[in-house]
Amino acid sequence: MHKPFNCRAYSAMLIAGVFILLTPPLAQAQTILDTDGDGLSDVQEQSVYHTDPQASDTDGDGFSDGQEISTDYSPRHGGKKKLVEVDSDDDSLNDAWEIAIGTDLANPDTDNDSHQDGTEVGAGYDPLSPAPVKKEKTITITLKNQRLVYAFDGITLDEFSISSGLPRTPTPVGTFAVLDKIPVKHYGGTGFDYPNTKWNLHFTTGKYRYYIHGAYWHDNFGRPMSHGCVNVAYKNMERLYTFANPGTRVIIR
Numbered sequence: 001m002h003k004p005f006n007c008r009a010y011s012a013m014l015i016a017g018v019f020i021l022l023t024p025p026l027a028q029a030q031t032i033l034d035t036d037g038d039g040l041s042d043v044q045e046q047s048v049y050h051t052d053p054q055a056s057d058t059d060g061d062g063f064s065d066g067q068e069i070s071t072d073y074s075p076r077h078g079g080k081k082k083l084v085e086v087d088s089d090d091d092s093l094n095d096a097w098e099i100a101i102g103t104d105l106a107n108p109d110t111d112n113d114s115h116q117d118g119t120e121v122g123a124g125y126d127p128l129s130p131a132p133v134k135k136e137k138t139i140t141i142t143l144k145n146q147r148l149v150y151a152f153d154g155i156t157l158d159e160f161s162i163s164s165g166l167p168r169t170p171t172p173v174g175t176f177a178v179l180d181k182i183p184v185k186h187y188g189g190t191g192f193d194y195p196n197t198k199w200n201l202h203f204t205t206g207k208y209r210y211y212i213h214g215a216y217w218h219d220n221f222g223r224p225m226s227h228g229c230v231n232v233a234y235k236n237m238e239r240l241y242t243f244a245n246p247g248t249r250v251i252i253r
Contacts, residue, residue: 036056038057049069059076092118137152139251140253141253147159160236176203179202198214198234200212212232
C-alpha cells in the first residue's frame with residue numbers, strides 16, 4: 001500500500017536542505033564582514049581588538065585599525081603606542097600578550113575566577129580556565145643567531161637579539177632554570193665595571209654565576225659581547241624580568 005505524497009512535508013524538507021546548504025556561507029560572510037574597510041572583520045573588532053567596526057581609525061591617529069594591528073601598534077590608543085606598551089583593562093597584562101594568549105583585553109578577569117589575567121600569567125596559571133591549571137614558561141636562547149625567545153604555554157610573547165659570551169668567555173649551553181631574580185646588580189672585573197645593572201636573572205653557577213640581564217653599556221645586540229652572561233637591551237629586559245619566575249626553564253643551545 002503506497003502512502004499518499006505529502007507535498008507540505010516535501011517542501012519543508014527542501015527548505016531545510018537549502019537552509020543547511022546556505023548556513024555555512026552566511027556564517028563565513030559574518031566572520032569576514034568588514035563594515036569600515038579597515039582590514040579587520042567586524043567580529044575581530046568587537047571580540048578581539050575592541051575597536052569600532054563602524055570607524056576605520058578608532059583612535060583617530062591617521063592610521064587604520066588594520067594597519068596598526070599589522071605593525072604591532074595599538075588601534076585603541078593614539079600617540080604611536082605599541083600594543084606591548086598599553087594595558088587596556090589594567091590587569092597587568094599588556095594588550096599584545098592578551099591578544100597572543102587569547103584573553104580579553106577589555107576584561108581584567110577573562111575566566112571569571114576572581115584572579116586577574118596578569119596575576120595568573122605572572123604566576124604561571126592558565127588565565128582562560130577557572131580551574132588552577134599550571135602552564136609552562138620557557139626562555140630559549142640560540143647562540144648561533146644571537147636570539148632570545150620567551151613563551152607562555154608554547155605561545156611566543158617576544159623575540160629579540162641578544163649578546164652572549166665572547167669565544168674566550170663563552171655562555172654555557174644546556175637546559176637550566178631561573179634560580180633567583182635580582183633587581184639591580186654590580187658587575188665588575190678586569191677591564192670592566194658596570195654598576196647599577198637592572199633586571200638580572202641568575203640561571204646557573206659554574207666557575208662563575210651566569211645571568212640574563214639588561215645591558216646599558218653597548219648597543220651591539222646580535223653579536224657576542226659579554227663575559228659569559230646574556231646581555232639584553234633595556235627596552236626588552238624589563239618585560240622579560242617581569243615574565244620570568246624562579247623555576248622558569250632556560251634553554252641555551
